[in-house]
Amino acid sequence: MTLRSRVLLFAAVAVGLVALVGGVLFVTASRGERGLAQMLAIQSQTEIYGRMTDESFGYLSTLLHTRETGGDTQAVLEAQEKRFAAEFARLEELVREEHAGESMEGELERIEQLQRALQRWLRGSEERVRLAPGGGEAATLMHESLQVFREKVAPHLKAAWDQSRADLDEHERRGHRSLGIGRVVGVAVPLVALVLVLSMASIIYLNMRRALGTLLERAQRMGEGDLDTELPVKGERDEYDLMARAINRMATQLRSAAQERERYNALLEQTVRQRTAELEQSNARLTDSLQQLQAAQSQLLFADRLATVGQLAAGVGHELNNPLAFVLSNLNYAQQVVTEMEAAPTPVERRELLEALADAREGAERVRLIVRDLRMLSHPDDREMGPVDLVKVVRSAAKMAAHEIRGRARLVQAVENVPPVQGNSARLCQVFLNLLINAAHAIAPGAVERHEIKLSARVDGAHRVTVEVHDTGSGIPKDKLERVFEPFFTTKPAGEGSGLGLSVCKSIISAHGGDISVDSEPGQGTTFRVSLPVYGGETRA
Structure with a gap:
């Protein structure tokens, strides 16, 4: 069996088990939901029966009050009949919900009997109150109506109430039984599914591990340079045999390629030696050219700088000539004064001599600054x-x-x-x-x-x-x-x-x-x- 078939079988079993578990849980949940709906319907029925009893007593009180105030008791009767009609319609709807798909004739017949009995009681009570003498006591009328209710209506209500309680107890027993079955199924079915899935996964894993171990060992040997050993081929048309045949073909091709590579390596080494020698010569020529280019660029920059200096030569000469003339004039004056001086200079002569020397020094300083600026511009280029x-x-x-x-x-x-x-x-x-x-x-x-x-x-x-x-x-x-x-x-x-x-x-x-x-x-x-x-x-x- 091929790996693909094994994986598909494993997937089919896993999906089937998941579907089985899902179906069981769905059925269990559906039954529980149905039982809950039936129990809620029965609970609503009991509540309606209780309301009917309470409303009957309230109906009597309303009749008596209406009689005392001179109101229309017939209107009170009609209003109460409408309310009870709505309650009985709701009862029939709840009974159908409870017995969906089951026989409910007996339950509907009991409801009709209760409805007829309650309707007769309502009309009889209204007639009794309406026809009672004006001086009749309310307590007597209340007692008579309640006596009739206990004799004619209460047995039907009690029978319906008892039936509802019995149905509710039955549904509770069914719910507990379904819950127990659901617990057992919810534990047993997943465990069985888990065992089956793990068993199939283990079988597939062990087979794959054994085959892959053989392939890995062969691949490692090929990686170490052993291209002569071939993988065994069982003759089965599975993935292992296909991979074994492919690896054996690859080993054969690698042997041929290795032999061819050795021949090309020898040729390549010879070519690389030749090209390396040529590149070294080219690099040497390029280095010389680069040095020459850098020297030419430096000379060009310096030549442009010198051209600028030359362009400024006339102006710089003028700038130098003025302070130099000033220096020479003051030095000649100082020399003349010192030459003609026979004794110590007077304070005036001494002051004039110092002023001339200071002016000469200032002019020389101007010349020094101009020369310094020219030197900044005209010295050979550096980096x-x-x-x-x-x-x-x-x-x-x-x-x-x-x-x-x-x-x-x-x-x-x-x-x-x-x-x-x-x-x-x-x-x-x-x-x-x-x-x-x-x-x-x-x-x-x-x-x-x-x-x-x-x-x-x-x-x-x-x-x-x-x-x-x-x-x-x-x-x-x-x-x-x-x-x-x-x-x-x-x-x-x-x-x-x-x-x-x-x-x-x-x-x-x-x-x-x-x-x-x-x-x-x-x-x-x-x-x-x-x-x-x-x-x-x-x-x-």
């Missing part, structure tokens, strides 16, 4: 990154570009209270110097009072600092705005720009983990924004 004082860098760039800006626009600086950024001071100085020179060249000379170049810095969020370079120059046309960061693209006339300045700026800012963007309106001006990461990742006040 050192660290905290950079952005205020210092921006101000140095502004000093070096001052000669280009002077005569074109007013320079406004608002770069206070920003935290250090992560970067290289020389490269960042190169960026801001390029942006300031471009801003100056976008403004025609001669209208300083109408134009402005503004440097501003602010903290954006918790981890970024943004520097803006805004000018009121000619602006950039819309069709050229998207290309300003492309290498060798320039908006300047031919021969006045290499087109590398903004491309180099973008490369430097990207290497710093920042962003550079531009907004421009022709005739209104241009704004470049440089966003850089804060050193250490957090802003500081």
Whole structure:
């Protein structure tokens, strides 16, 4: 028998047993429900009989009261007959519920006899009260009517009551008997079903375990490399034989594949050795190319920086010439005074000499600061990154570009209270110097009072600092705005720009983990924004 057949048989038996248990429980529950309904119907009948007795006594009191007050006793009779008619209709309905599918002629006949007797009593009592003399006593009339009720009606009520109690006791005995049978069936049938199911499950499990154990042992041996041993095939068309044949075929195919794999492995090892040697040569060439590219990029950045320095040479020379002339003039004056002095200097001469030396020192300090700013820009490129004082860098760039800006626009600086950024001071100085020179060249000379170049810095969020370079120059046309960061693209006339300045700026800012963007309106001006990461990742006040 196949595993599928065993499972289907097991499922069929389990379903059949469940259906059997369900049927037994359903029948038991249906009988219990039927017995409960019959008992409730009998209980309702006894309650109706009790109400009839109570209402009969109340009927007598109502008749007497109506007679005393001069009312219509016939109306009282009709109302009571209607109430009793409804009670008897309910009685017949309850009897039918109690004896559904059974004979109930005797019960209905007793109810009809009771109804006729009670109706005669109602009418007789009404007639007796109505025809009694005006001076007749109520107690006598009550006694006579009750005597008639005990003789004519009470026996029928008692018989009906006794029958209802007997039926109720019988149904209680049946209910207890059905409950006992239900308990026995509810315990025995599930136990038998459980034993049968567990027996079949055990048989199926043991057979499957034995077969799977054999298959597992064979699979483990195959996993260890033993592909020569085959599983025994019994000749039965069950799942085990099918799996055994499949595993044996697989073992044969694996043996063939292993032999083929050995041949391919040898060829593959030889190919891998060849390719590895070729890759090593390619990696060496790529490493050399990368080093050359990095060197070329560094040289390009430094060349652009030197080109910027060269562009500023005239202005820087002018900036140096003024303080140097001032220094030389004061030193010549001091030398002349000291040469002509034959005795100790007077207080006035001493004060003038000290003032001349102080002025000379101030001029020399101005020269030192200009040279320091040039050294920041022009020393050979390096890759050192660290905290950079952005205020210092921006101000140095502004000093070096001052000669280009002077005569074109007013320079406004608002770069206070920003935290250090992560970067290289020389490269960042190169960026801001390029942006300031471009801003100056976008403004025609001669209208300083109408134009402005503004440097501003602010903290954006918790981890970024943004520097803006805004000018009121000619602006950039819309069709050229998207290309300003492309290498060798320039908006300047031919021969006045290499087109590398903004491309180099973008490369430097990207290497710093920042962003550079531009907004421009022709005739209104241009704004470049440089966003850089804060050193250490957090802003500081």
